[in-house]
Amino acid sequence: AQRVTQPEKLLSVFKGAPVELKCNYSYSGSPELFWYVQYSRQRLQLLLRHISRESIKGFTADLNKGETSFHLKKPFAQEEDSAMYYCALSTSGSARQLTFGSGTQLTVLP
Amino acid sequence: DTAVSQTPKYLVTQMGNDKSIKCEQNLGHDTMYWYKQDSKKFLKIMFSYNNKELIINETVPNRFSPKSPDKAHLNLHINSLELGDSAVYFCASSPAGLYNEQFFGPGTRLTVL
Numbered sequence: 583a584q585r586v587t588q589p590e591k592l593l594s595v596f597k598g599a600p601v602e603l604k605c606n607y608s609y610s611g612s613p614e615l616f617w618y619v620q621y622s623r624q625r626l627q628l629l630l631r632h633i634s635r636e637s638i639k640g641f642t643a644d645l646n647k648g649e650t651s652f653h654l655k656k657p658f659a660q661e662e663d664s665a666m667y668y669c670a671l672s673t674s675g676s677a678r679q680l681t682f683g684s685g686t687q688l689t690v691l692p
Numbered sequence: 693d694t695a696v697s698q699t700p701k702y703l704v705t706q707m708g709n710d711k712s713i714k715c716e717q718n719l720g721h722d723t724m725y726w727y728k729q730d731s732k733k734f735l736k737i738m739f740s741y742n743n744k745e746l747i748i749n750e751t752v753p754n755r756f757s758p759k760s761p762d763k764a765h766l767n768l769h770i771n772s773l774e775l776g777d778s779a780v781y782f783c784a785s786s787p788a789g790l791y792n793e794q795f796f797g798p799g800t801r802l803t804v805l
Contacts, residue, residue: 616793626735626782626796666733679725679747680794682735 584609586671588683595659596691603654603686605643605669614672615652616680617643621665629654629667639663659690695719696797698783704803705773713768713800715783721795722788724766726758729780729799738781741766742788770802778804 585608595601607613617629630638632645632652643654652669669683696717705711717724723742729735739758740747746758755771770777783797 625798626784628793631793668735679737679740679749680727681737682727685733685735687733 584671584673584681586669586681586683588667588669588686590686591684592687592689594689594691597661598658601656601659601663601688601690603667603669603688605652605654605683607650607652607669607671609671609673611673613645613647613652615643615645616670616672617641617652617654618668618670618682619665620668626668659688661690661692664688664690696783696785696795698781698797698800700800701798702801702803704805706805707773707775709773710769710771711773711802712770713781713783713802715766715768715797716764717783717785717795718764719785719795720787721785722763723786724760725784725786725794726766726768727782727784727796729782731779735782738768739766773804775804778802 587606589604615632618626619629620626641654641656643652645652666685666687668685670680673679699714725740726738727735728738737749738752741758757769758766760766780799780801782799784794786792786794
């Protein structure tokens with residue numbers, strides 16, 4: 583069975599500091615990994631996906647199959663980055679369910 | 693607006709009642725989902741459904757049942773509500789294909805008294 587682990591429930595950094603949200607996964611198949619974000623009073627939305635290798639709002643995440651990790655990074659955090667971040671793994675098959683980690687609440691302090 | 697919508701936004705009810713939450717998507721997506729977010733903000737898949745198959749998370753009690761009148765709707769029916777059912781329920785949809793984004797509804801906060 584697949585599993586996603588986010589070891590940090592709460593993470594606080596100061597504005598302008600680097601931030602890294604950790605995510606580790608276990609899955610026997612070929613992983614499809616995502617980061618979703620939930621800003622205060624907003625719906626959950628996709629931040630980025632590993633296949634795209636893109637940078638969104640300054641965030642990047644690299645899939646490391648050797649370490650089974652997909653950590654989310656940003657070199658300079660902004661106050662508007664404060665939100666709940668979920669790492670998610672998509673299973674194979676015709677209905678691609680997402681298995682979420684437990685989430686990390688990021689607070690960027692002024 | 694193109695989006696995933698849910699009604700109601702808030703639902704307060706007594707233990708033992710039967711209730712439904714509606715979900716509609718006008719994105720033309722093939723697959724719809726229901727997720728449960730508990731008080732600790734942990735999100736867990738409950739169901740995924742497209743016109744070919746229904747996949748049920750084995751941990752979901754059979755008091756919960758999804759019903760899809762058409763491709764754009766996936767409603768969640770809950771029988772004999774229990775205190776532990778209190779949570780935020782999210783509907784989502786996605787198009788077919790690999791690596792596709794899931795689009796989430798705003799959530800329905802269910803409180804069972």
